[in-house]
């Protein structure tokens with residue numbers, strides 16, 4: 681999560697200017713893209729196996745979520761999100777392009793399922809978004825038996 685006082689210039693920033701529709705999720709651009717942030721070079725992931733995720737999460741992506749391969753925003757941001765040294769990231773892509781999976785997979789990859797303590801907090805601006813995030817995060821329940829809880833306020 682971004683440090684409150686972090687200089688915006690220090691944040692890795694990525695905006696994908698793609699105008700495709702949701703069907704493109706299953707037809708991502710296969711070209712391998714390299715992104716350099718500071719001294720670190722990130723290579724886009726063509727397959728989920730290219731990412732540093734556990735076998736349990738891989739199974740969850742393929743079997744539970746029935747995803748075949750990363751969408752464009754996932755292929756470019758997940759190597760950054762999952763590779764140490766971890767940095768803050770701002771990414772922008774159109775609605776329905778798979779952004780939620782990016783940060784949910786980031787959270788699920790960084791928690792220790794054996795540790796019985798709260799380890800990740802996701803703050804959402806609307807109740808609808810919070811519910812969407814919880815629905816994806818439930819992948820953690822299914823593959824790791826971890827608890828995902830949604831708190832919301834308002835009437």
Ligand SMILES: Nc1ncnc2c1ncn2[C@@H]1O[C@H](COP(=O)(O)OP(=O)(O)OP(=O)(O)O)[C@@H](O)[C@H]1O
Nearest residue numbers: 705747748749750751774775776777778779780781
């Ligand atoms: N790699 C993938 N392969 C197939 N389907 C996917 C993939 N990633 C996400 N999806 C599906 O695409 C839809 C949109 O994904 P998601 O909600 O993550 O997009 P989003 O960019 O966060 O959307 P929004 O901008 O509305 O918050 C969901 O139904 C999700 O299950």
